[in-house]
Amino acid sequence: MSNPQDTVAGSQAVGGTETDDWRTRLVEFSKSDFVRSFPFWFVPFSIMGLGVYGGIGYNTLISLTDYEGFNEGPDYTNLDLGMYVQAVNDPWVWTTSKNTFVLLIVFTTITMLLGLFLAIMLDRGIRYREKIQTIYLLPMALSFVVTAQFWLWMYNVNNGLVNTVVGLFGLGPYNWIGDPQLVLGSVIFALIWQFSGYAMVVFLAGLQSIPDDQFEAAKVDGASVFKTYWRVIIPQLKSSSVSAAVVLMIFALKAFTFLFSMFGQYRVPKGTDILATLMVREAFKLQNWAYAAAIATILLLMALAVIAPYLHYQHKQGSL
Amino acid sequence: MSKPTQTRAENVARMLPELNYWRIALALVITFFFAFFIAPIWTGLVTSFKTGAAVTATTPFVPPGPGGFTLEKWGRAIDHLSTGFINSLIMTVPSTVVTVFLGSTAAYGLTLVDWGKRAQFAVLVLFLVGIFIPYQAVLVPLSDFWINIFPLVEVLAPVWELEFMEPAHARLLSLTITHVVYGIPLCMLLFRGYYLTLSDELVEAAKIDGASITTIYRRIILPLSKPMIGVVFIYQFTAIWNEFLFSLTLIGSSSSPAATVTLVLSGLGTDLSGIDFGLRMAGALFAALPTLIIYALFAEQFAKGLAADN
Numbered sequence: 009m010s011n012p013q014d015t016v017a018g019s020q021a022v023g024g025t026e027t028d029d030w031r032t033r034l035v036e037f038s039k040s041d042f043v044r045s046f047p048f049w050f051v052p053f054s055i056m057g058l059g060v061y062g063g064i065g066y067n068t069l070i071s072l073t074d075y076e077g078f079n080e081g082p083d084y085t086n087l088d089l090g091m092y093v094q095a096v097n098d099p100w101v102w103t104t105s106k107n108t109f110v111l112l113i114v115f116t117t118i119t120m121l122l123g124l125f126l127a128i129m130l131d132r133g134i135r136y137r138e139k140i141q142t143i144y145l146l147p148m149a150l151s152f153v154v155t156a157q158f159w160l161w162m163y164n165v166n167n168g169l170v171n172t173v174v175g176l177f178g179l180g181p182y183n184w185i186g187d188p189q190l191v192l193g194s195v196i197f198a199l200i201w202q203f204s205g206y207a208m209v210v211f212l213a214g215l216q217s218i219p220d221d222q223f224e225a226a227k228v229d230g231a232s233v234f235k236t237y238w239r240v241i242i243p244q245l246k247s248s249s250v251s252a253a254v255v256l257m258i259f260a261l262k263a264f265t266f267l268f269s270m271f272g273q274y275r276v277p278k279g280t281d282i283l284a285t286l287m288v289r290e291a292f293k294l295q296n297w298a299y300a301a302a303i304a305t306i307l308l309l310m311a312l313a314v315i316a317p318y319l320h321y322q323h324k325q326g327s328l
Numbered sequence: 329m330s331k332p333t334q335t336r337a338e339n340v341a342r343m344l345p346e347l348n349y350w351r352i353a354l355a356l357v358i359t360f361f362f363a364f365f366i367a368p369i370w371t372g373l374v375t376s377f378k379t380g381a382a383v384t385a386t387t388p389f390v391p392p393g394p395g396g397f398t399l400e401k402w403g404r405a406i407d408h409l410s411t412g413f414i415n416s417l418i419m420t421v422p423s424t425v426v427t428v429f430l431g432s433t434a435a436y437g438l439t440l441v442d443w444g445k446r447a448q449f450a451v452l453v454l455f456l457v458g459i460f461i462p463y464q465a466v467l468v469p470l471s472d473f474w475i476n477i478f479p480l481v482e483v484l485a486p487v488w489e490l491e492f493m494e495p496a497h498a499r500l501l502s503l504t505i506t507h508v509v510y511g512i513p514l515c516m517l518l519f520r521g522y523y524l525t526l527s528d529e530l531v532e533a534a535k536i537d538g539a540s541i542t543t544i545y546r547r548i549i550l551p552l553s554k555p556m557i558g559v560v561f562i563y564q565f566t567a568i569w570n571e572f573l574f575s576l577t578l579i580g581s582s583s584s585p586a587a588t589v590t591l592v593l594s595g596l597g598t599d600l601s602g603i604d605f606g607l608r609m610a611g612a613l614f615a616a617l618p619t620l621i622i623y624a625l626f627a628e629q630f631a632k633g634l635a636a637d638n
Contacts, residue, residue: 042443044541049437052430059509060458063466149623151570153590157612158368169388262462265572308465
């Protein structure tokens with residue numbers, strides 16, 4: 009590879025006409041870090057951009073048409089907000105939105121609290137910590153299709169382990185997934201089982217970045233263990249909490265696989281029907297493509313309402 | 329006679345101050361959650377080895393007795409799922425490799441090279457949003473794209489004439505490409521976190537020596553990335569293997585010759601008489617086998633990937 013000085017010297021020898029100057033600059037530009045690094049980031053960026061932003065744009069366009077059924081493709085001559093009006097007037101959209109919010113709030117809150125509790129327990133210098141952490145995190149390595157099968161069996165009315173356990177306390181048996189009153193709670197419980205290991209790992213990473221001498225100092229001051237955590241340690245886990253909460257909330261918004269796999273069909277029980285399952289059903293079972301696209305846009309806006317403040321917060325913290 | 333008793337008493341006395349109630353409570357809590365996390369998986373495992381009669385007659389988490397033991401469910405599950413299992417492998421391995429590579433180059437171009445901090449930041453934000461969007465927001469365009477706009481069945485028509493190839497495999501190829509597209513942002517983020525910890529001096533020194541951007545990547549960054557490539561590969565492989573929504577919407581039917589293992593599993597063992605739980609559990613465990621093996625071997629890297637993605 010020739011170095012830039014040669015080129016500059018070369019062009020001066022020819023005489024500094026304007027064309028040469030322009031040519032030199034072009035050569036310099038072609039050797040700049042921008043051009044040389046371009047293929048590295050632009051190829052993946054354009055592939056991703058086409059899929060994500062091209063997809064979102066196209067989805068928005070389809071949501072403005074009346075595209076449905078098995079015809080060749082959408083008709084773009086008559087664009088309107090009809091599908092959004094239909095969605096707002098559809099009581100089922102409101103039911104599923106309500107379920108989405110219940111799932112999001114309850115699932116995120118309990119998973120975070122349990123994850124924090126487990127992280128504090130494992131951080132207390134116990135033996136075999138690595139092995140215990142591995143088991144707690146194991147559900148996270150499994151597919152929702154797989155864990156849904158396990159929980160379907162756990163919740164079985166006649167032979168499931170959950171009814172065996174509550175039977176020890178003289179309760180039940182309950183029809184955990186057949187009873188509309190219980191089904192959402194049962195699904196949330198299973199999802200907490202799968203995700204609390206994740207929350208724990210995030211909090212553990214946060215706890216381990218806090219120096220030990222803060223515990224020592226609190227001890228010297230005579231603070232109890234509980235007070236030390238409440239006043240000194242937990243406030244420092246804010247950044248871990250925000251990250252974990254965002255990941256969990258986004259998951260709750262798009263949770264589809266677990267519900268589909270547990271009930272084995274697009275139509276899940278009313279109590280567990282969320283926007284994510286409604287959208288996929290409208291599109292791939294009922295072929296209401298435009299309507300499904302409109303629901304997907306609503307879902308996307310909800311996700312952006314979580315992501316945008318998060319990225320802003322991360323940027324302000326200087327951790328981007 | 330009295331001497332051993334005395335030593336034992338002494339030992340107990342010495343241990344007592346350490347065995348305070350907090351320690352015992354801690355041990356109990358940890359054991360309780362150990363049981364909580366392992367119970368569904370353990371129950372599934374023992375159920376998969378039970379005969380139909382034993383499944384209903386015995387307590388779910390108790391291993392089958394000699395009369396109730398059978399390997400028949402595993403045999404049937406493997407029979408049903410083997411095609412899906414192979415399809416999943418064919419799809420997951422190449423898409424993981426490509427995604428990891430593209431994620432690494434993207435992170436390199438955004439961290440270790442400086443071509444305008446503001447522009448780089450804007451590109452980074454676009455990548456980050458790509459991690460979090462719900463895939464529902466691109467599902468309709470995606471299926472329209474692969475079916476109406478760019479149908480690989482027609483585009484690559486001569487390929488399906490080859491032996492072992494079926495037109496249905498076009499869908500598997502669409503799925504592979506789709507996973508690459510939506511896997512890039514997270515892989516980029518994981519590599520970025522790692523590249524930010526590398527010292528700038530290394531790259532600066534190489535630059536002064538006259539190394540080009542490409543040479544620096546190939547000779548310095550790529551060899552240094554080895555531990556991170558492991559983490560990202562494990563993470564991405566697990567994610568793609570476990571994925572279901574794209575499989576369902578792009579391949580459609582669990583009876584398609586291109587169906588992935590998660591897609592086949594979702595409909596396994598259901599008939600008019602109800603669900604065959606022994607078969608379901610065996611199928612679930614068989615479908616999870618690659619991820620379980622990877623997890624058993626590389627649990628630490630998996631945890632690192634999870635912790636780093638925020």
